[in-house]
Amino acid sequence: MTVRRAFLGPAGTFTEEALLSLGTEGIDPVPFATIGEVFAAVASGGCDEGVVPIENSVEGSVNETLDALAFDHELHITAELVRDIHHSLVVAPGVRLEDVTAIVSKPEATAQARTWLAANLPGRAAVAANSTAEAVQRAVAEPGLAAIGTTLAARLYAGEVLQEAIEDFAGNQTRFVVIGRGTCEPTGHDKTSLALFMQRNKPGALLMILSEFAYGQIDLTKIQSRPTKKQLGHYMFFVDIEGHITDPSIALALKCLELKLREVKVLGSYPRAV
Amino acid sequence: MTVRRAFLGPAGTFTEEALLSLGTEGIDPVPFATIGEVFAAVASGGCDEGVVPIENSVEGSVNETLDALAFDHELHITAELVRDIHHSLVVAPGVRLEDVTAIVSKPEATAQARTWLAANLPGRAAVAANSTAEAVQRAVAEPGLAAIGTTLAARLYAGEVLQEAIEDFAGNQTRFVVIGRGTCEPTGHDKTSLALFMQRNKPGALLMILSEFAYGQIDLTKIQSRPTKKQLGHYMFFVDIEGHITDPSIALALKCLELKLREVKVLGSYPRAV
Numbered sequence: 001m002t003v004r005r006a007f008l009g010p011a012g013t014f015t016e017e018a019l020l021s022l023g024t025e026g027i028d029p030v031p032f033a034t035i036g037e038v039f040a041a042v043a044s045g046g047c048d049e050g051v052v053p054i055e056n057s058v059e060g061s062v063n064e065t066l067d068a069l070a071f072d073h074e075l076h077i078t079a080e081l082v083r084d085i086h087h088s089l090v091v092a093p094g095v096r097l098e099d100v101t102a103i104v105s106k107p108e109a110t111a112q113a114r115t116w117l118a119a120n121l122p123g124r125a126a127v128a129a130n131s132t133a134e135a136v137q138r139a140v141a142e143p144g145l146a147a148i149g150t151t152l153a154a155r156l157y158a159g160e161v162l163q164e165a166i167e168d169f170a171g172n173q174t175r176f177v178v179i180g181r182g183t184c185e186p187t188g189h190d191k192t193s194l195a196l197f198m199q200r201n202k203p204g205a206l207l208m209i210l211s212e213f214a215y216g217q218i219d220l221t222k223i224q225s226r227p228t229k230k231q232l233g234h235y236m237f238f239v240d241i242e243g244h245i246t247d248p249s250i251a252l253a254l255k256c257l258e259l260k261l262r263e264v265k266v267l268g269s270y271p272r273a274v
Numbered sequence: 275m276t277v278r279r280a281f282l283g284p285a286g287t288f289t290e291e292a293l294l295s296l297g298t299e300g301i302d303p304v305p306f307a308t309i310g311e312v313f314a315a316v317a318s319g320g321c322d323e324g325v326v327p328i329e330n331s332v333e334g335s336v337n338e339t340l341d342a343l344a345f346d347h348e349l350h351i352t353a354e355l356v357r358d359i360h361h362s363l364v365v366a367p368g369v370r371l372e373d374v375t376a377i378v379s380k381p382e383a384t385a386q387a388r389t390w391l392a393a394n395l396p397g398r399a400a401v402a403a404n405s406t407a408e409a410v411q412r413a414v415a416e417p418g419l420a421a422i423g424t425t426l427a428a429r430l431y432a433g434e435v436l437q438e439a440i441e442d443f444a445g446n447q448t449r450f451v452v453i454g455r456g457t458c459e460p461t462g463h464d465k466t467s468l469a470l471f472m473q474r475n476k477p478g479a480l481l482m483i484l485s486e487f488a489y490g491q492i493d494l495t496k497i498q499s500r501p502t503k504k505q506l507g508h509y510m511f512f513v514d515i516e517g518h519i520t521d522p523s524i525a526l527a528l529k530c531l532e533l534k535l536r537e538v539k540v541l542g543s544y545p546r547a548v
Contacts, residue, residue, distance in 0.1 A: 034385060057501070060337040106381070107404045111308060128402040130381045203493055207484040214481050223480070224498045227331070 002028045005178075006038045006047035012133035012153030018083050018176040019051045020152070039068040042075055042179055049078070055175040056085070061224060065177070066238055069267045070195040077193055077268030079178040087113050087167045088151050090136045090159040092143045097162060102127050105135040105148035113148055116166040121146070133157075175273070184270045186244035191221065193267040196237045196257065205261070206237065212256050213241060216249035245269040276302045279452075280312045280321035286407035286427030292357050292450040293325045294426070313342040316349055316453055323352070329449040330359070332386065335498060339451070340512055343541045344469040351467055351542030353452040361387050361441045362425050364410045364433040366417045371436060376401050379409040379422035387422055390440040395420070407431075449547070458544045460518035465495065467541040470511045470531065479535070480511065486530050487515060490523035519543040 008015040009031020019029055030047055032038045038050040054065045069075065087109055091100065103110055103117060104127040110117070117124070124146075129135035132149035133156075139147035140159045147159070154161045184190070198205045206225075213220060222240035243250045245266055258264045282289040283305020293303055304321055306312045312324040328339045343349065361383055365374065377384055377391060378401040384391070391398070398420075403409035406423035407430075413421035414433045421433070428435045458464075472479045480499075487494060496514035517524045519540055532538045 034388070057337075060340075061334045063332055063334040066334075106402075110404075114308075126404060128380075128404040128408070130384075130400060130402040134402070204488060206494065206497070207481070207488050210481040210484060214478060219477055220480065220499075222499050225494075225496050 002026055003049060004028045004030055004047040006030045006032055006041040006050040008032065008035055008038055008052055010131060010133045012136060012150055012156045013131055014083070014085060014150060014174060015051055015053060015176060017150055017152050018053075018081055018174075021081065021083065022051075022079070022178070035062070035064045036068060036072075039073050039075065039179065042181070043073050049178055049180040050075075051176055051178055053174050054080075054177045057171060057173045061238075063226075066226070069179070069193075070236070070238070070265060075179045075181060076183055076266075077177045077270050078180045078182060078184055079270050080175060080191070080273045081178075082173055082175050082273045085167065085172040085174050086151075086165045087132075087148045088154060088161045089113075089163040089166050090139055090147045090149050090154040091145075091162050092140045093158070093160045095143050095146070095160070095162075097121070097146075099144065100124060100146040101144040102146075103148065104129050104138050104145045106130070106132055109135075109148045112168060112172065113166045115168040116163075120163075177268075184244075184268070186246055186269070187271045189272050190242075190244040190269055191272040192241050192243060192245050192250060192269045194237075194239045194241070194254075195263075195265040195267055196239060196261055197263040197265070198235050198237075199260075199262050208260065209237070209239070209257060212253045216253045218243060218250060218253060242272070276300055277323060278302045278304055278321040280304045280306055280315040280324040282309055282312055282326055283307065284405060284407045286410060286424055286430045287405055288357070288359060288424060288448060289325055289327060289450060290407075291424055291426050292327075292355055292448075295355065295357065296325075296353070296452070309336070309338045310342060310346075313347050313349065313453065316455070317347045323452055323454040324349075325450055325452055327448050328354075328451045331445060331447045332443065335512075337500075340469075340500070343453070343467075344510070344512070344539060349453045349455060350457055350540075351451045351544050352454045352456060352458055353544050354449060354465070354547045355452075356447055356449050356547045359441065359446040359448050360425075360439045361406075361422045362428060362435045363387075363437045363440050364413055364421045364423050364428040365419075365436050366414050367432070367434045369417050369420070369434070369436075371395070371420075373418065374398060374420040375418040376420075377422065378403050378412050378419045380404070380406055383409075383422045386442060386446060387440045389442040390437075394437075451542075458518075458542070460520050460543070461545045463546050464516075464518040464543055465546040466515050466517060466519050466524060466543045468511075468513045468515070468528075469537075469539040469541055470513060470535055471537040471539070472509050472511075473534075473536050482534065483511070483513075483531060486527045490527045492517060492523060492527060516546070
């Protein structure tokens with residue numbers, strides 16, 4: 001049986017690179033234009049699973065993904081993976097560096113390669129594209145252009161990689177999650193993601209939450225506050241903790257939190273990437 | 275004396291709209307291409323102040339701004355302002371809706387107007403631009419194109435606004451901060467932004483921090499964990515609290531935190547926007 005796996009496309013994006021790194025046997029990858037459409041495809045049953053970015057070390061959390069999990073759907077994170085983001089300079093076959101008159105990419109990608117570009121392609125105009133994959137397609141079609149994109153896109157669209165890893169900062173990483181309708185069995189090396197919704201006007205809520213976790217000797221790996229936007233004065237927290245929801249100490253902490261908070265939504269218990 | 279105020283440009287961006295809302299008397303606005311360049315201009319003394327985005331309700335925190343404050347510079351936040359983000363559909367003068375064959379903007383802006391576009395301009399191609407300001411310039415030059423951008427940019431580049439407020443979500447807001455070299459006197463309605471750097475291997479650190487604030491009856495308005503990226507296993511928190519650094523309870527809490535944490539960096543004490 002083939003698994004239909006939705007992803008943030010088009011073909012050749014970093015998200016597709018992440019998806020392919022999970023293995024391709026029995027997988028049918030289906031690209032969608034937005035994160036919202038990936039979630040909708042999985043929620044409707046049109047796809048079995050989806051792969052979306054959730055956090056980048058430079059750009060921060062992807063709120064579209066967090067909000068889709070917390071507010072819009074009853075889907076679970078079933079896996080996570082952390083990928084180094086490498087930008088390649090891609091041109092039409094035969095084009096040399098000295099032939100390049102302009103750079104095309106997503107503005108974020110161009111910004112992340114600023115130092116390399118200033119040293120190797122000074123003064124070239126920056127042309128914007130909707131995605132790194134679109135940029136590579138344009139560079140292959142217009143020989144004066146060089147794209148910043150993935151090596152995967154270069155292969156898919158018959159481009160040539162002139163230089164790999166032109167990004168300014170080593171350590172540019174993106175965390176992707178697989179979303180689905182099922183849940184995961186404990187592996188002994190798990191992470192649980194939670195959306196915790198406060199009662200209104202309870203300033204001590206976060207201290208209480210951390211005390212519950214401390215009592216259970218549960219380690220937090222991430223915490224982020226966020227206005228719910230549904231109603232003024234309502235706040236929530238996205239929290240990642242180490243362990244599986246079936247661990248007795250986590251089950252107890254969540255039971256105590258459910259008695260006190262407005263809502264405790266489990267976004268997933270899944271194997272930790274690192 | 276004129277104040278040279280750097281901002282994330284080009285002219286006509288949402289950041290320039292924010293800057294102009296602060297008043298224009300005696301201000302010389304200077305556009306820069308990146309947030310890093312705005313910080314560098316203020317740090318070097320080339321500009322007196324800078325205006326940069328720090329958080330958007332849809333896109334999340336702007337890590338480039340947080341990191342510049344925490345790691346790269348010794349500048350302070352001296353003011354904040356929260357702005358509703360409204361997208362306008364901008365065309366060359368005389369162009370009607372039915373003449374529009376393609377949409378040009380930053381991909382993020384186009385995505386945020388998806389519903390309106392599907393209803394009013396279905397099937398039009400999406401052309402990418404480096405900024406909403408660049409998009410408006412292109413639409414004015416190419417009458418088949420409609421740009422998604424600011425009303426300010428329409429005015430600056432002699433475009434015509436066909437429709438205001440085409441964004442899908444009401445409540446799309448961006449928080450901007452003014453950065454400078456000085457500090458602010460207390461006003462009685464202040465906020466303090468902190469970067470707190472943990473000692474390594476101290477899992478109870480956040481609970482301790484919150485206890486110090488709770489003891490001083492200090493309200494947190496934002497908390498966000500973040501790897502420092504400088505060294506594996508080192509974490510830090512960005513925290514916003516209500517009050518001024520000269521308030522006795524805040525001064526005491528920070529003194530206690532300085533004794534225990536690796537570093538307590540005050541990013542600014544400044545009047546609260548809301």
